[in-house]
Amino acid sequence: MVYRGVMGLAPELVEQFAEVADVIRELEQLRTYECDGLTGRRVIPALVALPADASEVQAVVRICSQAAIPFVARGAGTGLSGGALPVAEGIVISLARMNRVLSIDVDAGHVVVEPGVTNLDVTRAVSAAGFYYAPDPSSQQVCTIGGNVAENSGGAHCLKYGFTVNHVLAAEIVLPDGELVELSVWDEGPDLLGAFVGSEGTLGIATKLSSGADSWNFARCMSSNLRATTLLNWLLQRLETKSRGSVSRAPNASRSTYSIL
Numbered sequence: 001m002v003y004r005g006v007m008g009l010a011p012e013l014v015e016q017f018a019e020v021a022d023v024i025r026e027l028e029q030l031r032t033y034e035c036d037g038l039t040g041r042r043v044i045p046a047l048v049a050l051p052a053d054a055s056e057v058q059a060v061v062r063i064c065s066q067a068a069i070p071f072v073a074r075g076a077g078t079g080l081s082g083g084a085l086p087v088a089e090g091i092v093i094s095l096a097r098m099n100r101v102l103s104i105d106v107d108a109g110h111v112v113v114e115p116g117v118t119n120l121d122v123t124r125a126v127s128a129a130g131f132y133y134a135p136d137p138s139s140q141q142v143c144t145i146g147g148n149v150a151e152n153s154g155g156a157h158c159l160k161y162g163f164t165v166n167h168v169l170a171a172e173i174v175l176p177d178g179e180l181v182e183l184s185v186w187d188e189g190p191d192l193l194g195a196f197v198g199s200e201g202t203l204g205i206a207t208k209l210s211s212g213a214d215s216w217n218f219a220r221c222m223s224s225n226l227r228a229t230t231l232l233n234w235l236l237q238r239l240e241t242k243s244r245g246s247v248s249r250a251p252n253a254s255r256s257t258y259s260i261l
């Protein structure tokens with residue numbers, strides 16, 4: 001059954017979306033996207049678009065912009081704050097098909113990924129070289145890097161290495177009017193990338209998280225890790241003093257981290 005949404009989506013608009021990307025429009029399948037980890041709130045979207053690359057994301061967003069259709073990006077839907085909750089007359093743009101690790105530069109510590117790559121798959125991609133991706137939400141087996149960036153996610157490793165915002169140095173983003181922009185920590189002026197990380201999908205859709213292989217850039221990222229390391233060491237020393245040496249380091253505390261650059 002083709003679902004027309006509570007407010008309905010005109011058939012010609014459905015066809016426009018279908019011309020530029022794969023879409024889901026059957027009620028039974030749309031129900032999959034009615035909520036994220038915040039299951040108390042549920043709204044069936046009018047349509048789900050499944051773009052395969054940035055140009056398809058742009059095309060879908062342009063239709064939304066021109067027809068004033070609300071849209072929300074979705075990674076794996078594990079968010080607990082309702083960020084991927086659709087509105088009834090709106091559509092979901094799922095990044096699930098954009099799940100490729102695009103490049104790895106072990107020497108520089110760089111990895112370039114599409115937003116639908118799962119957190120743990122970044123670690124898997126670099127683990128043979130002795131690296132891992134430090135921000136480690138408990139949902140890392142399924143949550144995506146795009147969702148991590150939108151939520152500035154993290155876990156236990158972040159005490160030492162910093163949160164997602166400390167590990168993303170550049171991003172390719174589709175803005176709400178369909179324009180494609182790139183932001184990086186090396187941009188002049190205000191820290192727009194920093195503002196984007198943690199903005200819960202409200203500022204645009206990340207289509208690539210990347211950087212060129214630049215060793216100075218990596219050093220800059222590492223310096224924030226080093227500051228965090230210094231702080232942790234200080235805290236550990238204080239704890240050791242207070243508890244007479246009962247606190248020990250984590251067994252993997254000296255492992256290398258990997259940053260999305």
Ligand SMILES: Cc1cc2nc3c(=O)[nH]c(=O)nc-3n(C[C@H](O)[C@H](O)[C@H](O)COP(=O)(O)OP(=O)(O)OC[C@H]3O[C@@H](n4cnc5c(N)ncnc54)[C@H](O)[C@@H]3O)c2cc1C
Pocket residue numbers: 036037072073074075076077078079080082083084095115136137138139142143144145146147148149150151152153154155200201202204205206207
């Ligand atoms: C069991 C469980 C454990 C969890 N543990 C942790 C934890 O330890 N630490 C933690 O921080 N979180 C945790 N979370 C919350 C959640 O997993 C994280 O917020 C995660 O980053 C969400 O990723 P996702 O791919 O599922 O994103 P989604 O839930 O699909 O989306 C989350 C937000 O990101 C936006 N978004 C998704 N993709 C993009 C994109 N490409 N561009 C722009 N915006 C986008 C969405 O619009 C939405 O606002 C946990 C959740 C569960 C269910």
